[in-house]
Amino acid sequence: MGTRLAGTLVFLSSAAVLLIEILAGRLLAPYVGITLQTFTAVIGVVLAGMALGTWLGGKAADRTDPRRLIGPELFFGGLAALLAYPTLRTLGPELVQSGDVVAVVVLAGLVTFFPAALLSAVNPAVVKAVLGDLEETGRVVGRLSALGTVGAITGTFSAGFFLVAALPTSVIVLLVGVILCLVGAATWYRWSPRRSSALLGLVPAGVLGVATLALPHPCDIETAYSCARIEERGPTGRLLVLDTVPNSYVDLADPQVLAFTYTRMFAAVVDAYTSGPVDVLHIGGGGFTMPRWTSATRPGSRNLAIEIDPALVELARRHLALDEVEGLEVLVGDARVLLPRLSTDAFDVVLGDAFSGIVVPWHLTTVEFGQEIERVLAPSGVYVLNLIDRGDLDFVRSEIATLERVFDHVALVTLPERLGRGGNFVLVASSRPVPAETIRAHAREWGLDVVVDVDPDTLDAQPLFDDHAPVDQLLAG
Secondary structure (H helix, E strand, O other): OOHHHHHHHHHHHHHHHHHHHHHHHHHHHHHHOOOHHHHHHHHHHHHHHHHHHHHHHHHHHHHOOHHHHHHHHHHHHHHHHHHHHHHHHHHHHHHOOOOOHHHHHHHHHHHHHHHHHHHHOHHHHHHHHHOOOHHHHHHHHHHHHHHHHHHHHHHHHHHHHHHHHHOOHHHHHHHHHHHHHHHHHHHHHHHOOOHHHHHHOHHHHHHHHHHHHHOOOOOOEEOOOOEEEEEEEOOOEEEEEEOOEEEEEEEOOOOOOOOOHHHHHHHHHHHHHOOOOOEEEEEOOOOOHHHHHHHHHOOOOEEEEEEOOHHHHHHHHHHOOHHHOOOEEEEEOOHHHHHHHOOOOOEEEEEEOOOEOOEOOHHHOOHHHHHHHHHHEEEEEEEEEEEEEOOOOHHHHHHHHHHHOOOOEEEEEEOOOHHHHOEEEEEEEEOOOOOHHHHHHHHHHOOOOOEEEOOOOOOOOOOOEOOEOOHHHHHHO
């Protein structure tokens, strides 16, 4: 085997493994969201597959002509990649249990383990095929290892910076699988005594490729951050679903409709603290439900929404009549990056709605972020934050303790039954005392009998800082 061919095969197999690893997070997102547990499971399973594949591939290369192994390893690695998407679409809804770590690991294994193991077996086989003199071991192994690393870097950068933004994940997986199957079949055909096997193997690869394209996709659009779809609820109702979580409800005919309980609690707090036109900063856009409500109920108000996902903004423009909302300006970017650029004392209200179920951008939960919120708020302003927790409410209590490091007054607003079973919780933080009875009165106007705890329990709760914010573990605990 020539050195150029050997280097190309090592580069290709290594690039494919890292491409699949990066894409796995996007494939799993519609079922388990994008969390630290998701990426931990993917990385761990890929490493396990690479370790097993390298070990068994090296043993096999010592027992037979390694050139005969390379083609089948590439081919079946590509076949495993093609099989991942149909398997996930078939079994994913049955296996997933939101927040269940075992389910996340199993789903990650279905997508990544077998491609990683088969493709990682290529490198030791190529080394054995090229190595003709033990005195050249260091040079040969070093060169091929370097090319494998360059391939891994190329796969990582091309997926994260270019491919995911340009193509649907299913199409990228299809392309990777087809390329691996074709290269594997050609290599198999060249060195196998049974050349017909390589040609016949292309049949199941073609079937899986067609299945990948034919299977319905769970997203209307697949962005760099989420799998998004819009479901029609009646003539004018629209539900935005991001990954596994209903994110926003919009009534195109009546912007004053607030279908989600937490948005009604938001409205009750805003009405308790303010009257007339207000300046509101929205951390997180989604379906832009609250800017619509503010604009409709407080004519003359100014709404500034920060949304990290440009594709989601475009989706709202196309399907949710975003451009019809008066007094709304949308900034696209990360709130943690953009917030320091905003003026001090600029807003009467800050609504934090960037968390989606168990998917929590931890850098928006810390004391340091809270200090930026406090800076942009007017002295009499209020920060209202929506989050979801369950069990012992470790995340809720830690976030309360975090806000208490920044604001003089912090309260918890929720439905009584959620204190026992979990769900949405609204935190209120301000330099002014929390008007608990007024919030309850406004909530009753929305049909809600809420608890307003102005002295919430934070016993043993640790504030979250940029240096230590184990949000995923708090949610899982």
